Amino acid sequence: MNERLKNLRESLNISQETLGEKINVTRSHISSIEKGKRSLTDRIIADICREFNVNEDWLRNGTQPMFIEPDTFSLDEYVKQKGATDFELEIIKAFFEMDPEIRKAATEQFKASLLSKLANTNELAATKKESFEDYKKKELEAYALELEAESKGEISSASEKLKDA
Known part of the structure; x- marks a missing residue:
């Protein structure tokens, strides 16, 4: 026990x-x-x-x-089982005691804020992916220039030329 x-x-x-x-x-x-x-x-x-x-x-x-x-169903028990603090529970209770119009406005504001944050997160992920793709493309171009220079017997590094460009 x-x-x-x-x-x-x-x-x-x-x-x-x-x-x-x-x-x-x-x-x-x-x-x-x-x-x-x-x-x-x-x-x-x-x-x-x-x-x-x-x-x-x-x-x-x-x-x-x-x-x-x-x-x-007990909302109190449910949120406690999910690890909510007493303060978070009070916020939830206060929300449902608000005037319905204020509650609706608060919900819309929360929804807009949440969607905005999700959009920013998705944009950041896309930017990181694009940045990696750009980096990979530049590295491949530099490597191709180096191989070409080697085949011509040139000693200078093509990647240095690319960095200067």
């Missing part, structure tokens, strides 16, 4: 302190449980299962699945 508690905490992407706060125990208590110095009590198991929708059979015995699918 101790290892499963650690696996659960890591899959939820939360610290020992955060887990402890949610189930009313200290960080050091969680650490002791994870290290096998303390056992999980029935109360702690019940609190963990309630707080995080954990399958009690998984926590006690390792029987899959780890989580119980709730009957209703």
